[in-house]
Amino acid sequence: MTLPALKKCDAGPAVAELKTLLGERLSTAAAVREHHGKDVSYHEGASPDAVAFAESTEEVAEIVKICARHAVPVVAFGTGTSLEGHIAALAGGVCIDVSGMKAILEVNQADLDCRVQAGVTRKQLNTYLRDQGLMFPIDPGADASLGGMTATRASGTNAVRYGTMRENVLGLTVVLPDGRIVRTGGRARKSSAGYDLTRLFVGSEGTLGVITEVQLRLYGIPEAIAAAVCSFDSLEGAVDTVIATIQMGVPVARIELLDAVQMDACNRYSSLNYPAQPTLFFEFHGTEQGTREQSEMVGAIAAENGGGEFRWETLAEARNKLWQARHDAYFAALALRPGAGGWPTDVCVPISRLAECIRETQKDIEESGLLAPIVGHVGDGNFHLVYLIDPENAEELARASAHNERMVMRAIAMGGTCTGEHGVGYGKKGFLLAEQGEAVAVMRTLKQALDPQGIMNPGKIFSA
Amino acid sequence: MTLPALKKCDAGPAVAELKTLLGERLSTAAAVREHHGKDVSYHEGASPDAVAFAESTEEVAEIVKICARHAVPVVAFGTGTSLEGHIAALAGGVCIDVSGMKAILEVNQADLDCRVQAGVTRKQLNTYLRDQGLMFPIDPGADASLGGMTATRASGTNAVRYGTMRENVLGLTVVLPDGRIVRTGGRARKSSAGYDLTRLFVGSEGTLGVITEVQLRLYGIPEAIAAAVCSFDSLEGAVDTVIATIQMGVPVARIELLDAVQMDACNRYSSLNYPAQPTLFFEFHGTEQGTREQSEMVGAIAAENGGGEFRWETLAEARNKLWQARHDAYFAALALRPGAGGWPTDVCVPISRLAECIRETQKDIEESGLLAPIVGHVGDGNFHLVYLIDPENAEELARASAHNERMVMRAIAMGGTCTGEHGVGYGKKGFLLAEQGEAVAVMRTLKQALDPQGIMNPGKIFSA
Numbered sequence: 038m039t040l041p042a043l044k045k046c047d048a049g050p051a052v053a054e055l056k057t058l059l060g061e062r063l064s065t066a067a068a069v070r071e072h073h074g075k076d077v078s079y080h081e082g083a084s085p086d087a088v089a090f091a092e093s094t095e096e097v098a099e100i101v102k103i104c105a106r107h108a109v110p111v112v113a114f115g116t117g118t119s120l121e122g123h124i125a126a127l128a129g130g131v132c133i134d135v136s137g138m139k140a141i142l143e144v145n146q147a148d149l150d151c152r153v154q155a156g157v158t159r160k161q162l163n164t165y166l167r168d169q170g171l172m173f174p175i176d177p178g179a180d181a182s183l184g185g186m187t188a189t190r191a192s193g194t195n196a197v198r199y200g201t202m203r204e205n206v207l208g209l210t211v212v213l214p215d216g217r218i219v220r221t222g223g224r225a226r227k228s229s230a231g232y233d234l235t236r237l238f239v240g241s242e243g244t245l246g247v248i249t250e251v252q253l254r255l256y257g258i259p260e261a262i263a264a265a266v267c268s269f270d271s272l273e274g275a276v277d278t279v280i281a282t283i284q285m286g287v288p289v290a291r292i293e294l295l296d297a298v299q300m301d302a303c304n305r306y307s308s309l310n311y312p313a314q315p316t317l318f319f320e321f322h323g324t325e326q327g328t329r330e331q332s333e334m335v336g337a338i339a340a341e342n343g344g345g346e347f348r349w350e351t352l353a354e355a356r357n358k359l360w361q362a363r364h365d366a367y368f369a370a371l372a373l374r375p376g377a378g379g380w381p382t383d384v385c386v387p388i389s390r391l392a393e394c395i396r397e398t399q400k401d402i403e404e405s406g407l408l409a410p411i412v413g414h415v416g417d418g419n420f421h422l423v424y425l426i427d428p429e430n431a432e433e434l435a436r437a438s439a440h441n442e443r444m445v446m447r448a449i450a451m452g453g454t455c456t457g458e459h460g461v462g463y464g465k466k467g468f469l470l471a472e473q474g475e476a477v478a479v480m481r482t483l484k485q486a487l488d489p490q491g492i493m494n495p496g497k498i499f500s501a
Numbered sequence: 502m503t504l505p506a507l508k509k510c511d512a513g514p515a516v517a518e519l520k521t522l523l524g525e526r527l528s529t530a531a532a533v534r535e536h537h538g539k540d541v542s543y544h545e546g547a548s549p550d551a552v553a554f555a556e557s558t559e560e561v562a563e564i565v566k567i568c569a570r571h572a573v574p575v576v577a578f579g580t581g582t583s584l585e586g587h588i589a590a591l592a593g594g595v596c597i598d599v600s601g602m603k604a605i606l607e608v609n610q611a612d613l614d615c616r617v618q619a620g621v622t623r624k625q626l627n628t629y630l631r632d633q634g635l636m637f638p639i640d641p642g643a644d645a646s647l648g649g650m651t652a653t654r655a656s657g658t659n660a661v662r663y664g665t666m667r668e669n670v671l672g673l674t675v676v677l678p679d680g681r682i683v684r685t686g687g688r689a690r691k692s693s694a695g696y697d698l699t700r701l702f703v704g705s706e707g708t709l710g711v712i713t714e715v716q717l718r719l720y721g722i723p724e725a726i727a728a729a730v731c732s733f734d735s736l737e738g739a740v741d742t743v744i745a746t747i748q749m750g751v752p753v754a755r756i757e758l759l760d761a762v763q764m765d766a767c768n769r770y771s772s773l774n775y776p777a778q779p780t781l782f783f784e785f786h787g788t789e790q791g792t793r794e795q796s797e798m799v800g801a802i803a804a805e806n807g808g809g810e811f812r813w814e815t816l817a818e819a820r821n822k823l824w825q826a827r828h829d830a831y832f833a834a835l836a837l838r839p840g841a842g843g844w845p846t847d848v849c850v851p852i853s854r855l856a857e858c859i860r861e862t863q864k865d866i867e868e869s870g871l872l873a874p875i876v877g878h879v880g881d882g883n884f885h886l887v888y889l890i891d892p893e894n895a896e897e898l899a900r901a902s903a904h905n906e907r908m909v910m911r912a913i914a915m916g917g918t919c920t921g922e923h924g925v926g927y928g929k930k931g932f933l934l935a936e937q938g939e940a941v942a943v944m945r946t947l948k949q950a951l952d953p954q955g956i957m958n959p960g961k962i963f964s965a
């Protein structure tokens with residue numbers, strides 16, 4: 038997508054002050070700046086004037102104070118794996134890279150919670166937790182930072198059972214646009230104590246402050262985990278299986294859909310050998326007996342909907358390979374068309390409309406002459422596709438863009454949302470307005486109140 | 502608690518305009534005003550100048566516009582069952598009673614959601630849903646309105662499994678302080694589309710707008726429900742059973758604690774015949790096999806902690822009697838001391854501190870010479886007590902107040918919160934500041950942005 042035209046700031050004086058504060062941890066090198074202004078999406082990047090590598094909440098606060106004094110924009114950076122142009126420095130300014138803030142500050146095993154710095158990634162945390170029998174289940178495709186996952190209200194394959202970042206962030210430390218440090222929420226499992234500031238910052242995409250610490254809910258690693266793969270004659274059969282499973286209240290941990298194109302891509306990329314058909318990946322968590330019961334119930338539903346045999350992956354190694362393949366679906370898709378660029382997008386609809394929404398989207402892909410495999414966290418009604426586009430071909434991009442617009446507007450018309458888990462960035466601002474209407478004016482009022490200078494990640498979520 | 506001193510408004514001109522708009526649905530009768538300014542807590546009430554009985558969102562918007570034009574306070578009223586003085590019209594003004602807005606607007610059985618007007622009560626909704634095999638599990642003691650439950654971020658006995666209003670409100674219709682009508686959220690199960698306005702209004706206690714419609718998540722009525730009662734030699738044994746159950750990840754639906762005093766009170770009030778000992782009420786939801794497995798696991802934990810036999814209540818009638826007794830615990834407590842007034846309060850702590858917090862609180866009750874039975878939604882770390890106070894005895898009230906302060910500060914010191922589910926109202930404003938610190942300043946900034954005249958339920962949650 039073309040960059041929104043924002044007036045560039047004069048960052049010079051702020052950068053000079055930051056250099057004094059940070060020394061070598063303040064970079065103005067072109068390659069560093071470019072890397073920090075472009076995420077992994079198809080959206081055009083925009084380099085900040087400088088990148089500050091912060092090491093503590095207090096240091097982030099000092100950096101923000103300097104930027105605030107000079108009215109210079111601030112963009113927070115975790116791993117740069119966002120998908121809607123979130124980190125593009127549209128008005129220039131300073132990128133605060135928190136990837137060095139990697140301390141796991143506390144793990145409270147008895148209370149199933151922990152506190153981490155914003156730069157800790159989900160894999161780092163899970164590796165650390167494993168020996169204690171604990172896990173943090175939210176898993177976007179990338180090994181994203183927990184600060185970034187909080188900022189975009191990320192989710193992933195486990196959300197159908199464990200919820201998203203919305204349900205799993207208990208509290209935050211945030212540096213406000215004026216440099217004040219504020220702690221929100223707490224360790225109690227529930228609270229009626231005042232406004233829910235935690236959830237206001239979850240999903241605010243760096244536009245209200247910089248998240249520096251996250252208090253997270255944890256879970257015990259289940260006694261039993263069973264994964265299975267089931268191929269279907271038709272996409273409808275697969276989706277109807279999902280709908281019936283959710284409606285019956287079976288507490289599945291994961292249900293992932295791959296359409297025939299995507300399954301074929303994953304077979305090639307990840308050396309799997311499933312039929313190149315619409316496919317569901319399942320995972321069941323619980324006791325031995327409970328997972329057996331769940332899988333029998335779902336097996337019966339699948340059989341009624343044209344599903345084949347369940348192929349069980351009982352060994353941890355095979356299971357990990359399966360889910361790694363699922364997480365690599367994006368790269369598998371890219372490999373379908375060497376040299377092509379990938380443009381991932383997502384929507385989420387009420388589950389009763391899911392089959393219809395995917396079917397119409399797929400038909401529209403064919404009619405548009407596009408290559409765009411579909412994968413989905415279908416237990417939540419959420420699905421993704423990635424357009425595989427020749428970067429030299431403007432007409433093809435325009436066709437993908439038109440398709441994306443039709444898909445998003447279709448999802449909204451079905452009572453859904455323009456993004457289930459990728460966020461708005463600058464790529465979906467127009468769709469947010471179409472979806473939320475007057476509510477966007479309320480969001481703007483909140484933004485204006487907390488960030489009157491408009492320095493926090495300007496041009497994202499909505500226009501000023 | 503003594504009423505905070507707020508300057509009374511001059512509501513005359515607004516009331517005259519409202520009379521023209523609403524006719525007989527605008528009351529200035531003293532008895533009506535008094536009823537609408539006093540909740541069921543021990544906190545002193547304050548009557549509004551008039552009560553407007555609204556019938557639609559549009560009408561609420563008209564009423565708010567008139568009040569806004571005259572800078573007259575607005576207090577929303579559902580069933581008046583709040584517990585921290587939430588509905589006291591501290592500066593006078595107009596109470597908007599939405600209890601007549603009782604329409605269930607839609608039930609989407611396939612998507613497990615519904616939309617209701619704010620005056621629908623939880624029991625009304627569940628009666629309506631039962632034939633469709635659906636339920637809405639959030640159950641504060643009173644048969645509260647869903648608008649009020651949203652406004653106070655209520656929960657109840659099922660929260661350990663199903664979450665609170667925070668997790669179960671999908672979207673809202675809200676009349677803003679200037680009379681604009683805004684819809685937040687949507688029907689998709691997850692979304693990354695912009696700021697989470699829904700959760701900003703959940704728990705805002707009428708200080709940011711008037712909630713007129715609520716979109717709720719629903720659940721299928723479980724295939725099997727099993728309830729059991731287990732008595733313990735000691736409070737510690739009961740609490741340790743809860744802690745181990747949660748830590749093992751057993752998906753219990755309800756775990757309620759009653760201390761010996763409360764159990765005795767419930768036996769008398771609800772004609773039960775359980776031992777007057779520390780007692781846990783359990784409920785298990787799932788398949789036949791799943792509930793059996795859960796109950797066996799918990800039974801084993803209880804036995805290790807000095808618990809007696811599980812007394813099973815398998816018939817729906819006996820189960821309903823059990824839970825009605827639990828919901829009537831407040832009235833049972835009141836009956837322990839005829840003529841006494843009841844002052845309910847609640848805190849919530851990380852579960853690892855629960856036994857210690859309850860033990861110290863109980864010891865402090867004894868040392869303070871107070872009568873205050875303890876009940877708790879202990880699976881969440883949340884417990885309540887009700888001080889039974891001679892209304893003529895100021896010294897006794899002061900002793901209870903001092904005890905409450907010690908208990909709340911103890912909970913905060915343990916990483917907990919000043920209120921798990923009752924809210925702040927005007928009764929816990931000081932404690933909110935002690936708990937949340939600088940975050941309260943952020944809350945004030947948001948309030949000022951959305952309600953610059955300060956007309957929405959003034960004097961609640963924090964001082965202006």
